[in-house]
Amino acid sequence: MSEPIKWVKKDPAKENVFWPTEEMKKQAWVADESIYAEAKADPVKFWAQHAEELHWFKRWDKDYEFAPLAYKWFIGGKINLSYNSLDRHIEVGNGDKVALIWEPEPTDEEPLKITYSQLHTLVSKFANVLKSLGVKKGDRVGIYLPMIPEAVVAMQACARIGAPHSVVFSAFSPDSLRDRLIDAGAKVLITADGYYRRGKQINLKKNADAGVEGTGVEKVVVVKRLDGSAPMTPGRDLWYHELMEGASEDCPAEELDAEDLSFLLYTSGTTGKPKGIMHTTGGYAVQSYLTAKWNFDLHEGDIFWCTADVGWITGHTYINYGPLMNGVTSVIFEGSPDFPDYGRFWSIIEKHKVTQLYTAPTAIRMFIKWGDEWPAKYDLSSLRLLGTVGEPINVDAWLWYFERIGGGRCPIIDTWWQTETGANMVNSLPGIGPFIPTVAGRPFPGVIADILDSGGTPVKPGDGGYITIFSPFPPALTRGIYGDMERFKNQYFSDYGPERYFTSDGARKDEMGNIRITGRVDDVMNVAGHRLATAEVESALAQNDKVSEVAVVSRPHELKGEVPVAFVLLKAGITPSEEIRKELMGTVTKVIGPTGRPDEIIFVEDVPKTRSGKIMRRVLKALVRNEPIGDITTLQNPDSVDHLKEVVGYKGE
Numbered sequence: 001m002s003e004p005i006k007w008v009k010k011d012p013a014k015e016n017v018f019w020p021t022e023e024m025k026k027q028a029w030v031a032d033e034s035i036y037a038e039a040k041a042d043p044v045k046f047w048a049q050h051a052e053e054l055h056w057f058k059r060w061d062k063d064y065e066f067a068p069l070a071y072k073w074f075i076g077g078k079i080n081l082s083y084n085s086l087d088r089h090i091e092v093g094n095g096d097k098v099a100l101i102w103e104p105e106p107t108d109e110e111p112l113k114i115t116y117s118q119l120h121t122l123v124s125k126f127a128n129v130l131k132s133l134g135v136k137k138g139d140r141v142g143i144y145l146p147m148i149p150e151a152v153v154a155m156q157a158c159a160r161i162g163a164p165h166s167v168v169f170s171a172f173s174p175d176s177l178r179d180r181l182i183d184a185g186a187k188v189l190i191t192a193d194g195y196y197r198r199g200k201q202i203n204l205k206k207n208a209d210a211g212v213e214g215t216g217v218e219k220v221v222v223v224k225r226l227d228g229s230a231p232m233t234p235g236r237d238l239w240y241h242e243l244m245e246g247a248s249e250d251c252p253a254e255e256l257d258a259e260d261l262s263f264l265l266y267t268s269g270t271t272g273k274p275k276g277i278m279h280t281t282g283g284y285a286v287q288s289y290l291t292a293k294w295n296f297d298l299h300e301g302d303i304f305w306c307t308a309d310v311g312w313i314t315g316h317t318y319i320n321y322g323p324l325m326n327g328v329t330s331v332i333f334e335g336s337p338d339f340p341d342y343g344r345f346w347s348i349i350e351k352h353k354v355t356q357l358y359t360a361p362t363a364i365r366m367f368i369k370w371g372d373e374w375p376a377k378y379d380l381s382s383l384r385l386l387g388t389v390g391e392p393i394n395v396d397a398w399l400w401y402f403e404r405i406g407g408g409r410c411p412i413i414d415t416w417w418q419t420e421t422g423a424n425m426v427n428s429l430p431g432i433g434p435f436i437p438t439v440a441g442r443p444f445p446g447v448i449a450d451i452l453d454s455g456g457t458p459v460k461p462g463d464g465g466y467i468t469i470f471s472p473f474p475p476a477l478t479r480g481i482y483g484d485m486e487r488f489k490n491q492y493f494s495d496y497g498p499e500r501y502f503t504s505d506g507a508r509k510d511e512m513g514n515i516r517i518t519g520r521v522d523d524v525m526n527v528a529g530h531r532l533a534t535a536e537v538e539s540a541l542a543q544n545d546k547v548s549e550v551a552v553v554s555r556p557h558e559l560k561g562e563v564p565v566a567f568v569l570l571k572a573g574i575t576p577s578e579e580i581r582k583e584l585m586g587t588v589t590k591v592i593g594p595t596g597r598p599d600e601i602i603f604v605e606d607v608p609k610t611r612s613g614k615i616m617r618r619v620l621k622a623l624v625r626n627e628p629i630g631d632i633t634t635l636q637n638p639d640s641v642d643h644l645k646e647v648v649g650y651k652g653e
Ligand code: WT7
Pocket: 267, 313, 314, 388, 389, 390, 391, 392, 393, 414, 415, 416, 417, 418, 419, 420, 440, 503, 504, 505, 517, 519, 520, 526, 529, 530, 531
């Protein structure tokens, strides 16, 4: 056997700093440092140049236009995401290439391979189904689907006819689904009867039924994933396979305006109410396409696996649109990494010869816990590049991923971005590097970002500040919060004005401009890579009528990064018990879903409050983290802190 090519080399001068090798530089789309300076000198020109790589029905008249809260890209251009994902490849004779590999959870079920031509047919048919249900350009369509190919079919079909989709994560509760459907004003929902999770059948239809109640949804399309025995409401519910049978395969992609809404995706803000992040068509297409291509070094024949769920922005951009616009094969996995055993991920990589793996630090920490023997059993030599996303990665997890999974060959691309940014924003490029544990890298070419102090002045290398994005904004940046532009303005453009987008993330940079993200500076937690507001968990718990007051703070967690901890004051006369704890956990599951469940519920008799009656969450946070509590002289009830120290077993002083 020949020596494997070493793709990554260690910097002899510095520990844990890695650089691409000559081979990697040769094959990467960009390997010359000068790309950064060039793009920075004229970011608008940079994006416009790369926009030319996509298919436009009509070229745009103007590249970029800025007005407060109304910046625009590719003005006057006509484009379609689905056309760029499907038709473009078929036209050049690539219709027989595999677009999707679906790995079902049950190991006795065969994986499914869908070519670009087949996907094109499915998407066109389903687009016609949507039309027959009265869906028109601009109508929002709810999607509540598990990790099955129909999720991509549904999203692509919406994109094809210009009906913005609003995907809701399938593990979200009926209440969460309902709120999102109402806010988006959806009249059609696409769901499934269920799916497999750790060997069990999960009944999704039941949640969908509960979730559509009280909404404006008139038609529910149900994909049959299980045995099809789910009860159907006559006049409202329709089987996907029955509708598809009679549908025409002819559905030309709608010529959409570059600034037309392509989708809404709800994400947590600092309040209890999630916000519907709006994304465009043209700008989103260009940045999704280019970041997927350059960051993951996508080439013909690649088998790209992003392990996120389609319900998150990572799944939207790097399972669906990004890889498909690049004409590579995208893997969709229905199940969970520990079923039927801890080797599942590695068996999938071996079986399908995955070339790039894109996953989250939480998953990596779990793999480390499960033991090196699991990945060691499988042939992972097809891997050429690794990606990480969603939360800061720790040094140990980075090095383990690099050595045990990447065999020291594969660069790790640590991508920082947000639901709001639509696509990657900060990361090292595979052909340029450097690859440094815990450091994401430099802003992607054409992204103008810096670390500012609270007054808006860039900080010196090494100092902490807030990572901020400058106009000309990257083309995929959100254009607003659906139905709430006031909140949009307050959240992102009040700190530094309309030309600087406030990200809510803390960060620092080194002399070279490499950025380390230190985490959220607002009350948004990052739980196992999932975004969650403390206020959401609080308002969920407050719905239980035994609760008098509640405060939720985050606490670091070895595996999940962060977890919510809830302080609960019960109503007079109610004694804390294990039963009530369970009931409260149930309330959170019902309102948010399992992702919102607190790691711990602490029953207390009092919580620290300011003189004006506001709960001092800063104090609670210090208590659960064993950090210095700081000044509490302005509290209305300083005694409460002593009581709480006892309750939580505070070891901070
Ligand atoms: C928040 C956005 C972007 C897709 C997944 C999450 C954190 C994201 C990184 C990273 C450190 C990261 C930030 C950000 N985050 N990527 N590579 N290193 N932190 O999207 O749910 O909108 O969450 O995730 O705190 O603000 P999201």
